[in-house]
Amino acid sequence: AQTVTQSQPEMSVQEAETVTLSCTYDTSESNYYLFWYKQPPSRQMILVIRQEAYKQQNATENRFSVNFQKAAKSFSLKISDSQLGDTAMYFCAFILYRDDKIIFGKGTRLHILP
Amino acid sequence: EAGVTQFPSHSVIEKGQTVTLRCDPISGHDNLYWYRRVMGKEIKFLLHFVKESKQDESGMPNNRFLAERTGGTYSTLKVQPAELEDSGVYFCASSQDRLVQYFGPGTRLTVL
Numbered sequence: 001a002q003t004v005t006q007s008q009p010e011m012s013v014q015e016a017e018t019v020t021l022s023c024t025y026d027t028s029e030s031n032y033y034l035f036w037y038k039q040p041p042s043r044q045m046i047l048v049i050r051q052e053a054y055k056q057q058n059a060t061e062n063r064f065s066v067n068f069q070k071a072a073k074s075f076s077l078k079i080s081d082s083q084l085g086d087t088a089m090y091f092c093a094f095i096l097y098r099d100d101k102i103i104f105g106k107g108t109r110l111h112i113l114p
Numbered sequence: 115e116a117g118v119t120q121f122p123s124h125s126v127i128e129k130g131q132t133v134t135l136r137c138d139p140i141s142g143h144d145n146l147y148w149y150r151r152v153m154g155k156e157i158k159f160l161l162h163f164v165k166e167s168k169q170d171e172s173g174m175p176n177n178r179f180l181a182e183r184t185g186g187t188y189s190t191l192k193v194q195p196a197e198l199e200d201s202g203v204y205f206c207a208s209s210q211d212r213l214v215q216y217f218g219p220g221t222r223l224t225v226l
Contacts (some may be wrong), residue, residue: 101159
């Protein structure tokens, strides 16, 4: 079965701090893409960062970076210099190359405190 | 460019009633997806359209759910009759290349 586990239902950090959100996933397949999506309160879900499973180099997007450990099936998200606008629900997810459906975790609600 | 829009944003209905959710994808996107998040659970795939054709409807819970995509443009998801367990947030997404799916804000459905 294809699953995603986010072990932290909720987190709070002070503005400007660095925070890491955990994610592990399970699939027997080798070819897939991994994602982190962000859904701010009452707003649309947007893609934060994407990682191709065959690439060893960790993806980065400005203050957002991932730590991808394929053997361990781990895909954590690090947010540096956190800002109030980072307050949101964060979903870890993946999609198989051969498929079209995204498999999501339950999400981590992140609060950035002033 | 307008994003994915969904209507209504919130719907409250009684058990046994019918509700129709609408999704307008980004113009030109052939792929349209429906997902659902039940409170406290993962977001789950429901189905996938390519233009007006159902490509994959393996996630549809049962035959009380009917999805259509008229002329390959907007899509509707009808629940008839609604049950308590149908409550949740229904997301629509569209994509050009399937890897990057753009999500709408969701419709929160409450069945009383």
